[in-house]
Amino acid sequence: MTGIPHEVADLGLAPAGVRRVAWAERSMPVLRSIHARFAAERPLAGMRVAACLHVTAETANLLRALRAGGAEVALAASNPLSTQDDTAAALAAEYGVAVHAWAGMDPAAYDRNLVTVLETRPHLLLDDGCDLVHTLHAARPDLLDGVLGGCEQTTTGVIRLRRMSAEGGLRLPMVAVNDTATKRMFDNRYGTGQSTIDGILRATNTMLAGRTVVVAGFGYCGRGLAERARGMGARVIVTEVDPVKALDAVMQGYTVTSMAQAAPVGDVFITVTGNRDVIRGEHLALMRDGAILANSGHFDLEIDLAALDRLAVAVDRGVREHADEYVFADGRRVLLLSEGRLVNLGAAEGHPAAVMDLSFAAHALTTAWLARAHGGLAPGVVDVPGEIDTEVAGLELAALGVDIDTLTPDQESYLRSWHP
Template sequence: MESIIRDISLAESGQKKIDWVKGHMPLLNYFNEKYAPTQLFKGVNMVVTIHLEAKTAYLALTLKNCGANVTVTGSNPLSTQDDVAAALVANGVTVFATHACTNEEYDMYLDKALDTHPQLIVDDGGDLVNKLHTTRRELIPELWGGSEETTTGVIRLRALAEAGKLAFPMIAVNDSNCKYLFDNRYGTGQSVWDGIMRTSNLIVAGKTVVVAGYGWCGKGVAMRAKGMGARVIVTEVDPIKGIEAVFDGFETLPMAEAAKKGDIFVTVTGCKDVIRKEHMELMKDGVLLANAGHFDVEINKPDLEALSVKAPFEARQNITAYTLANGHQLNLLGEGRLVNLACGDGHPAEVMDLSFAMQFLAMRHVLENKGKLENKLYLLPAELDEEVATIKLRAMGFDVDKLSEEQWKYLHEA
């Protein structure tokens, strides 16, 4: 099947990006060296739907090197990097993805990928799984199972599983320790600020940052903002997380109060309408609005457009300015989509090395257990987390102690 990308002539630029991250992803290098000779996934049709940038490309190439027939699509219209997509095609991977594609094109790309009849899937956000449960159910008998990368996707899967509607086995890779403890906290924490700073070219120190949501992603965003000299306010709906934020040194307020004080707002809740009309009307002139949740619904864009008394305009690349009746200008970054990918390169390579190692092992786990898994949402076995952590530590030049036999008995025997 012929790929659909923007421009194959961009491949050289994309290859440089892939080569760079390859030098900082020792876990995927390890799996390449271990499983490419054995062709672990020989002949297996895989669809990978994740934000299409260099780290994802290297995961796809690793799976291909290990024998899989890999097809890649993006999981967000603004996160696809056209040069990386071109480099993948140049390396023999089928790709359906273009930067800033329309919603109709995005949907068509998913269908094109599913036309390859996958036996294993890697999803990010749940759009691929949703399509398989609705308009492409005819493919379910061929599917052995898959894995999910994000909190948002796992929430959607859990709802399907609890309703008894999940039609094939899925692994919640997001809930693996080597994923959410690092990707969600350190990856999101750094990449969100990378996206905001490179897009706005404004200082963080001295400003008041409002972080909506204090899950693992919110913790990372707040921690990095504090480290750069910002005053941080956290908004939450969970009082326990609210206390945790206070004990971590942050102020906790309802959004109606925080809206009056913030200079930069970052939503990272997984819910919708976190910032809406009544909050926008209270905001200072010149605030930055950024979203780090998977879907572009956390900042209510229809409300923002309705409040604007003149046509929104591009104040700077990737920044859309809205002018309110009181003369205040509110600046939306990356169309309210994932700011770390719409306005940056996503998580650091070293962090995604951990996440994608767990994705690789999830594919191996489903392959090795095909036909044995129920239509349920699974966690990867804890020993796989420990395997990945051990390899990563040693690659970084570190190690940990091991229990002696007597210590093990002390901890485990009655």
């Protein structure tokens, strides 16, 4: 399949990538079942799909399912640091995906690859952070004709899409896969919680027990982070701008305060808000020697990197792999992980395959639904049909061997009636 257009670091890595993809597939029983169904039903026959996703083994299994369903797929990376080069090679050489991604690409190459996959004239888009949709609307609106709709995987991406829609700038239906109950619960909470801690530990080899961990943001991702840091013995401080989420954190027993108050006492700072400049220069100036800075929000804007550069009198790039040490004038040092980008993918492997099994199962089923239903959808942000979320949860319970109750006819009748 090497005749398929591709730009990867080394096609010779494909055999290692195949092994990596197969290993991930072992923990993805729900997506396996959907793959088999798609191969039989071919719901995406004749469809061209352009994707901007993290190029990981788990993503490869999603794209293999879409290919089994009949789709032609072109893939660009959604983060310059997250690409697994062996997986990218396997996608191009063995799985028939036109992949344009390699680890460590510069911003110009990142942008160019987005345009390259859009130039395949896709019918459907799969996005992770809204970069593909933004590029289509802002840079290449000439390619909009023929695009039927798409799916968005992340909180940050859905926020951007809703802004586009509110301003009248979104010209196609985009399904908020991120907003399903299974995605928020399984991927955002449990996946981000575990994989972010994994990235921090790999990058620093630090001990969390007895340390003070500051979690900025208490959405689903922040909750998962706080739970896992506390479970490892850390003292956890939460910072928030939303009074409801802040109150939730208080009632769960966390210390809640402002970043200005947390900055002098924290040992590890993790941003996961979807916003920019969460940690600013005035906070950095207060931090203790050895403070660790990590981001698990989608973009590298949550920590003010320009302010960090201004405060530093020296920078040791790569003091450890995936870690840069910034030295301030008074001798204090802070450690920035993964250049301020997603630490769970920059310094680790992202979410466990078992987590991505549910997220990508929902993505696959929603893509097939969109291929059928797009004609009845107006431009804007669209919710995933509830039956898809329910089906994914049921498939996962079956894979886990878990039985649950079903409603009796009398119970169903009672729930439909307003009589006692």
